[in-house]
Amino acid sequence: FIVHLVAPSRHIQTNHFGNLLGLCGWHFALVQHGQSQFMTTEHASPVDDPEHLTELILNLPEEIDEAGNPYRALPIRFQNVYGRWASEPSTINAEIRYSLPHWEYLCTLVKDD
Numbered sequence: 001f002i003v004h005l006v007a008p009s010r011h012i013q014t015n016h017f018g019n020l021l022g023l024c025g026w027h028f029a030l031v032q033h034g035q036s037q038f039m040t041t042e043h044a045s046p047v048d049d050p051e052h053l054t055e056l057i058l059n060l061p062e063e064i065d066e067a068g069n070p071y072r073a074l075p076i077r078f079q080n081v082y083g084r085w086a087s088e089p090s091t092i093n094a095e096i097r098y099s100l101p102h103w104e105y106l107c108t109l110v111k112d113d
Contacts, residue, residue, distance in 0.1 A: 039075040
């Protein structure tokens with residue numbers, strides 16, 4: 001499934017690859033239908049305004065995955081994920097990982113917005 005990072009009506013380049021995020025069906029459902037918010041890099045607090053989110057995106061630290069590939073990770077928290085199943089956790093901390101070219105393109109989009 002594909003999700004736009006910047007709403008299509010907000011930017012002329014919204015269908016370019018840097019603004020599209022491919023997700024499996026479960027993560028797509030979390031993003032599309034669940035409650036979520038971007039978090040600071042330590043998952044310590046929610047990002048509360050667009051300027052803070054832009055600053056967070058532009059300053060994501062470079063990390064290396066298990067295969068040795070560099071990436072940048074944007075933390076996200078999903079709330080009330082399992083509202084109907086009381087035995088499951090109510091929040092999930094996750095991250096959206098960007099390859100360096102995709103992160104650079106995302107930075108261009110948020111700077112131009």
